[in-house]
Amino acid sequence: xxxxxxxxxEPYDKQWADRFYDxxxxxxxxxxxxxxxxEHFGSTSVPGMTAKPIIDILVGVESTxxxxxxxxxxxxxGYEDLGEAGIPGRLYLRKRGRHAYNVxxxxxxxxxxxxxxxxxxxxxxxxxxxxxxxxxKRRIVTQGTRTLLQYSxxxxxxxxxxxxxxxxxxxxxxS
Numbered sequence: 502x503x504x505x506x507x508x509x510x511e512p513y514d515k516q517w518a519d520r521f522y523d524x525x526x527x528x529x530x531x532x533x534x535x536x537x538x539x540e541h542f543g544s545t546s547v548p549g550m551t552a553k554p555i556i557d558i559l560v561g562v563e564s565t566x567x568x569x570x571x572x573x574x575x576x577x578x579g580y581e582d583l584g585e586a587g588i589p590g591r592l593y594l595r596k597r598g599r600h601a602y603n604v605x606x607x608x609x610x611x612x613x614x615x616x617x618x619x620x621x622x623x624x625x626x627x628x629x630x631x632x633x634x635x636x637x638k639r640r641i642v643t644q645g646t647r648t649l650l651q652y653s654x655x656x657x658x659x660x661x662x663x664x665x666x667x668x669x670x671x672x673x674x675x676s
Contacts, residue, residue: 537609551635561609623667
């Protein structure tokens, strides 16, 4: 069991929002009582963005006990439990099949939760930034990157800069 896997990019697909919603309905029924919130995030949640055709789902929990209740329910639904997968404080599960899903379980409104939501909202509000990020991702793949870990590593510095801009934008909106 390894987190690394082959990746490819696709142009934005309006069905990604529907796929999230369909999986969300199932997740609410199965794990809803143990969650504080369930959100679509990542590039498939931003209209117009190029993305890996994998729906990323953020599951916020109030306690570790809730995360421990969720894991067996998700594995029974066909999700593969990959533990923290290199990111402390986040539990990562994936399901591959007709459609692909990643579930990221973490502390509701903790830093990882907030960072992912801030980036999503920033990219949704800034189409030029979303296109710039899409171009960087396309360039990484065009230059030969074909695996998840290499892809993630190669865009890491850009994502850190993106987060800084998103935080500044969010702080400007709320002050």
